[in-house]
Amino acid sequence: MNVKEAYSYSVSFLEANGVDEADFKALTVVCHVAGIKNSEYHAHKDDFIITKRLADCLWKLKTGEPLQYVIGKWDFYESEFYVGEGVLIPRPETEELVDLAVKYLKTVTNPVVIDLCSGSGCIGVSIAKAVTDSKVYCIEKSKEAFRYLEKNAKDCNNVVLINDDIFNDIDIENADLIISNPPYIKTSDLPNLQDEVKKEPQMAFDGGNDGLDFYRIINNNWTSKLKPNGVLMLEIGEDQGKDIFDVLTEFYNVEVKKDMYGNDRMVVAKR
Template sequence: MTRREAFAALRQQLRAGGLESPEFEAGCLAEQLFGTAWRLMTPQQLAQPLTPEEDAALHTLARRRLAGEPLQYLLGEWEFYGLPFAVGPGVLIPRQDTETLVECALQATEGILAPSILDLCAGSGCIGIALAHCLPDARVTAVERSQDALAYLHRNIEKNAVQVAVIAGDVLEPELAASIRGADIIVSNPPYLSAADLAALQKEVQAEPRAALDGGEDGLLFYRQMPALWLESLKPGGRLLFEIGMGQEEAVSGFLARAGYTNLEIFPDLAGISRVVSGRRPAGERR
């Protein structure tokens, strides 16, 4: 069997398995196996016969994908904000929706010299690392609890050659929040799926760490607690920016207002869905 024939067979397998983008996924898996982008292969390369090792590896990749393993985990890397991020079991996969949070944070830092940025529930580090890449003078600190995710966070800092400090800790721990002061910006993409959302997840999403998805019974656990906990970690005038799930903007805005934030703003993602809620610590506050 040639590479061209193997690709056609893989694409058909993925289509028969009910995957939404069999052509794209087959191309990703073929590139993973052959080390060259499928669309860039020459006719001579496509006509090469598969080795027994390549044939076995391709069957293994197809079997794992059809069993529900995320494509990103099979590839071991995924792009976010134009940057490469190592991913695998134990860490949440970066998603394009979250790029909206990066854009909003960049806007919030305009005019701030060497901004201090906290990335809470950092996971793979995609948000904080993207901000550190775009703002070389920024002082970025990422906070994450999961040991599995922390391993990917450190790998991704090195992979992207940025300066990001890492703190292993629970963002709902009052002592941790009380120990950090002076942030200009806090960004966070906390777990925000409800119990009903978790019960209805696609098979491949179920392979991602539950702790990175589970926002409690109504999905709002972290939003209830974090605004008050982390208010004094911001400088007066500093901003907290949350990524949110669909339909959570009113509830999250209410939590921010009750915790004392002002100048509340809601930002949509590229699909027009409310994706980021932001609030400001009052500039003249003294506590």
């Protein structure tokens, strides 16, 4: 079977099994198995493809496994990140937070950054790669997620990885920027997540009764780890833009910014 036939077969298979976004998922797994980028499909449509590997991928998609876990990696900001069971898949909204951080950090010499709740490392590792004179501490509690963090940070000598709970008192140097995309879904809303999202670790989502537990601990325990005039940047849920002002009592100039979809998504605050 060649790449073009494999693509056509995959679309039909996924559609027949009720998988959403069948076109895009078919193209992505076929190109993954063929070892090419999606954009190279046309140039390689007559290449031979290993159907056994493709069949494995299609079967996993049929059972509801996220596309990103099936292919084992995902593009984020300017790099590819390894992902799989046990780690949150990086989201495009988070790229906007990284972009804000990189712009700010380019105005600081040898900045120190703390990325709380790092997951795959998509925030901290992207910053470390984009701001080469920075030193970035990435803190992640989950052992499974930490394994991906280690893989994704492998070639970065300006990243320090810490496998710990941000509710603990962690001895660390003071930072110019603390950044975090913490769990922020209310515990009672977790059962309402989409089935595919439920395949991702619940620990990555659970923000406690009102979804704000992690912002409280950042405000209460982490402000002292910021240098004077240091900056805090957070990702928030789209319905948390008002509540966050009551939580961030240790900060002034708290500003909520919208994402590309027009939803409240990021907070920038100064110590």
